[in-house]
Amino acid sequence: MNNRFKCQWCEDLQAYRSNGNVLWELPDGSKAIKISETPQILCNNCGIVYTEEAITIEIEDQLLLIETDQLGDEVSYRDLVKMERKLKRNYFRFD
């Protein structure tokens, strides 16, 4: 049940997964939004809170592929990753 992780910074083995708010700048730099309930790793030994690389990549990819105009100032991580991706129609055109 209680999965423990190795802290990326101090290598303590008691880091754990939790969900929290992160402030994220949109890819176009127009504004920062709050993403709530984002999976994070917390370490009580060194006090760091960080977002895993896989989650970071997922959020960044998603923000590039959705219409960020639809976003308010706050979205939950779960709602964000569910948002429909808008691939430009000519994205796969080869002519």
Ligand SMILES: [Zn+2]
């Ligand atoms: Zn640590």
